[in-house]
Amino acid sequence: MPYFEAKDGTSIYFYDWGPRTGTPVVLIHGWPVSSASWEYQARVLAENGYRVIAHDRRGFGRSDWPATGFEYDTLASDVNDLMTGLNLTGVTLVGFSMGGGEVARYLGSYGESRVTKAVFISAVTPYLLKTDDNPEGVDKKVFDEILDNLVKDRPNFLHDFAGKFYGNSLMHHPASEGQIHFFDQLAGMASPLATIECAKAFAMTDFRSDVAKITVPTLVIYGSKDATVPPGASSERMKGLLANSETLVYDGEPHGLNVTAPDKLNNDLLTFLRASPRLAAL
Numbered sequence: 001m002p003y004f005e006a007k008d009g010t011s012i013y014f015y016d017w018g019p020r021t022g023t024p025v026v027l028i029h030g031w032p033v034s035s036a037s038w039e040y041q042a043r044v045l046a047e048n049g050y051r052v053i054a055h056d057r058r059g060f061g062r063s064d065w066p067a068t069g070f071e072y073d074t075l076a077s078d079v080n081d082l083m084t085g086l087n088l089t090g091v092t093l094v095g096f097s098m099g100g101g102e103v104a105r106y107l108g109s110y111g112e113s114r115v116t117k118a119v120f121i122s123a124v125t126p127y128l129l130k131t132d133d134n135p136e137g138v139d140k141k142v143f144d145e146i147l148d149n150l151v152k153d154r155p156n157f158l159h160d161f162a163g164k165f166y167g168n169s170l171m172h173h174p175a176s177e178g179q180i181h182f183f184d185q186l187a188g189m190a191s192p193l194a195t196i197e198c199a200k201a202f203a204m205t206d207f208r209s210d211v212a213k214i215t216v217p218t219l220v221i222y223g224s225k226d227a228t229v230p231p232g233a234s235s236e237r238m239k240g241l242l243a244n245s246e247t248l249v250y251d252g253e254p255h256g257l258n259v260t261a262p263d264k265l266n267n268d269l270l271t272f273l274r275a276s277p278r279l280a281a282l
Helices: 035-047 072-085 098-110 140-165 177-189 192-204 208-212 262-274
Strands: 003-005 011-017 024-028 051-055 091-096 115-121 218-223 245-250
Touching: 003 072, 011 035, 011 072, 024 035, 024 072, 024 098, 035 051, 035 091, 035 177, 035 262, 051 072, 072 098, 091 098, 091 262, 098 115, 098 192, 098 208, 115 262, 140 177, 140 192, 218 262, 245 262
Parallel strands: 024 051, 024 091, 091 115, 115 218, 218 245
Antiparallel strands: 003 011, 011 051
């Protein structure tokens, strides 16, 4: 299995699908799962001639369980190590949920020399935490409750979280029992420490200055019924910070729209990827 070594020696798993001559697309997964959560996108993108690379964030999936490095500066450094190690250029960076923060911090810290486009899906950007200068954010007590429940009973909290993630309710089941079980498996594989520390990172990190530096064509996608990362505190605020962007709202879709609306998402990704860089975003 392919791994790369991060600067601090952490061994990080990745997969590399599709033709090596294809335009590279780097997929960065959400919390608390792994690169396997890109199942419905990675296969289709590779079948359409793209070189698809996705890694397991440190502490998740098949990557090492280090004791440190769960803040976004290190996570972005890991992305940079992947990009430079494979000598990728002309990349489209795609971040889902927490992964959107890595896209923003990578571009804010390392620039756009290797990147031609960016995609934020149900992303935690630009800043989730409610503060005096960020009144649209989420109250800290919401995140405190998440952290308390992770410490008390991580497996049970994450199982319940899966239903919210995919918008399941008593009368509405956009995600099957099998998909919920798969979420449980991926989340259960993660380091408990990484799960907790990464929750702190995506809740508390301010990406506004990173997002403001992005000039490449950018696509923002979110579900109107996202109850996990409220659009009013996240995706709806991106347009005002991005220089060159297009926003797509999936009516009625939840946070985990990569699973609940895979065909629509794949078609929109392919359309964006196929557009010339200057015309990709309106």
